[in-house]
Amino acid sequence: MPNNQNMAKTVSESAVEMRYLVMPNHTNPQNSIFGGVVMSWIDMAAAMVTERHSNRPVVTVHVDGINFKAPIKIGDHVLIKASLNYVGKTSMLVGVKVLAENPFTGITRHTTTAYLVFVALDDIGKPIDVRRLIPESDEEKRRFEEGRARIEAMKKKKK
Numbered sequence: 001m002p003n004n005q006n007m008a009k010t011v012s013e014s015a016v017e018m019r020y021l022v023m024p025n026h027t028n029p030q031n032s033i034f035g036g037v038v039m040s041w042i043d044m045a046a047a048m049v050t051e052r053h054s055n056r057p058v059v060t061v062h063v064d065g066i067n068f069k070a071p072i073k074i075g076d077h078v079l080i081k082a083s084l085n086y087v088g089k090t091s092m093l094v095g096v097k098v099l100a101e102n103p104f105t106g107i108t109r110h111t112t113t114a115y116l117v118f119v120a121l122d123d124i125g126k127p128i129d130v131r132r133l134i135p136e137s138d139e140e141k142r143r144f145e146e147g148r149a150r151i152e153a154m155k156k157k158k159k
């Protein structure tokens with residue numbers, strides 16, 4: 001179903017940044033953050049990016065990899081940076097980068113990377129076409145091409 005959204009948007013128009021303070025209720029018995037908490041923050045940030053781009057309700061259809069590179073400790077400040085890498089017909093690929101900052105040393109570490117695919121839905125819950133994405137910077141253009149290849153690989157795997 002067409003969405004009548006002809007106006008393309010830039011990556012920065014839908015990008016989202018969220019910050020959290022890691023509290024005891026976020027942690028596992030090792031006083032590191034529980035992975036499921038990070039995953040829910042990632043999913044929420046990515047959902048907001050795709051809602052902002054499509055101006056439609058969205059659902060997660062696929063998580064294309066999530067890598068926990070380093071632990072996040074209690075008391076750390078967590079920065080979730082999410083932005084669109086690529087847009088298909090009805091699907092949107094979001095790249096999410098998670099950084100943890102120790103507020104007492106100021107040292108920031110890149111802890112997690114994830115890629116998620118969302119689909120925008122029409123009023124009866126069917127996929128709806130989304131507007132085009134305009135990658136502007138060299139990095140956005142690189143991510144766009146990598147995103148296209150990632151989506152093609154996903155489609156092959158799904159078949």
Ligand SMILES: CC(C)(COP(=O)(O)OP(=O)(O)OC[C@H]1O[C@@H](n2cnc3c(N)ncnc32)[C@H](O)[C@@H]1OP(=O)(O)O)[C@@H](O)C(=O)NCCC(=O)NCCS
Nearest residue numbers: 058059060061062088089090091117119125126127154158
């Ligand atoms: C989202 C949903 C309506 C899509 O229905 P569908 O019949 O799979 O629709 P399509 O096959 O037409 O796929 C729609 C788009 O999603 C993409 N897609 C579907 N499954 C995918 C997967 N596993 N990985 C990557 N992309 C996928 C398709 O490639 C297509 O992209 P395009 O239109 O940009 O080319 C349906 O899958 C659904 O309801 N899923 C459950 C969502 C949910 O509950 N999520 C968890 C809570 S938010």
